[in-house]
Amino acid sequence: MAKLLLLLFTGAKFGKLLLTGGSMLVSVFAYALLFGWRYAVGFVLLLFVHEMGHYIAARQRGLNVGAPTFIPFIGAWVELKDMPHDAETEAYVGLGGPLLGTVGALACYFLARDQDSNLLLAIAYSGFFLNLFNLIPLSPFDGGRITAVLSPRIWLLGVPVLVGLFFWRPSPMLILMALLAAPQLLKAIRYKADSEEAQTYYAVSAATRVEYGFYYLALAGFLAVMTHDVHEMLRGVGAVR
Template sequence: MKAWQVVSLGRKMLGKLALFLVGLIAMLKMGSGVTMAVSMVLSIFVYAMAFGMSFAIGFVLLLLLHEWGHLMAAKVVGLNVSRPVFLPFIGAIIRIKELPRNAKMEANVAIGGPAMGTLSALICLAFYLWTDSLLLLVLSYTACLLNLFNLIPCDPLDGGRIAVAITHRLWWLGSLVIGGLYLYTYNFFLLLFFLFSLYRIWKNVDLKDDYNYYHLTLSQRLAVAWWYFGLVIVLGATTLYIGAIFNGR
């Protein structure tokens, strides 16, 4: 990249970061219910300007279902979490109000989002096969890509919190994937994910300081692995199937 391109890219990154931080601070100062409603409406409005109202509503509902999966999983394991906050072109986030007791509990909460997201993708696909609605096919494909991305095994993505309950060595794979995606897209937030993932690898390279937290039995690790790789396989196969439908239309 030329010098002027680097400067221009840096300015755009700083501008996006500033907008993200201001929006996040403003949202968190409101009550949880109001925050969720306002952020949903704002996200729909922003996405509608870029992709149209029908897709915007469907996409935000997909994000809501993903986050609701986290909320339900957190309730099952007994954790208190906030309602989701939606940030345009970022996605949605929830805040865990109390720390999980171990990596298995954290992985269970993390799995809830992609599990619900996978279910929503399959439902959209089923209704497409019934109605032949292109919108539903696009939403199903979007849900697959969204949840596959979230399953990349690096922090702060869901995959990073799941993978560590299998083996922390998967973090290296996730960092390579995120780094490759950044070099391909030059997306600012991918760069943040990449740097954060490297920091987590450096900080917890052997996990000895938190041995009790990360110490799991083989059966616990296998249970998490079954869910993780099962979701990856289902989402990957569904993505390929939808891609074949697009090519045949």
């Protein structure tokens, strides 16, 4: 019986690894059709680094979390099998992805400058932009999970950002994200500071709010600068228009 249980446990873990690895390969194949396999591999690896940031942060807080799963042209996610107990924990897990993702993009950037590689510079740009995009202060983006520790009403600020992005670069993914965000917007509109949820789940100290507000603004500012500067570098070599 013990051997059977061990076999089932091993098989389950192998299945999770197979799902992660298989979905990564499918994503690489899909992106390679449009951008070439080398760019596709780098982009998917940066997605993996981003998701592992969430994974590590969740494990640090004692949450049961699944391995990353990838869907081409949608992105990737890790399944939280245990929901955060409070807004601070949710913000911590939300911050882990763009923080580690930024480190991964920086590694590509420095490697690109060292090797004078436009390919690595393009991959770095995708990483900076991806993590900046995820900081939109609107749930279910990472930015929404981080800023919720301040107040769910901040999600209302993410609406014009999402609308502006759609008019700048129309995309079905933005429509999908808007549909996913709709229930959260309704929650933000109905949010009351004297509600039971506000007094329990969202009850954090002023110092915690200031701390996460600083992390969010600092990371968003840094990513905005790097996204702009790397884009200009790529324009200079004719890699983008």
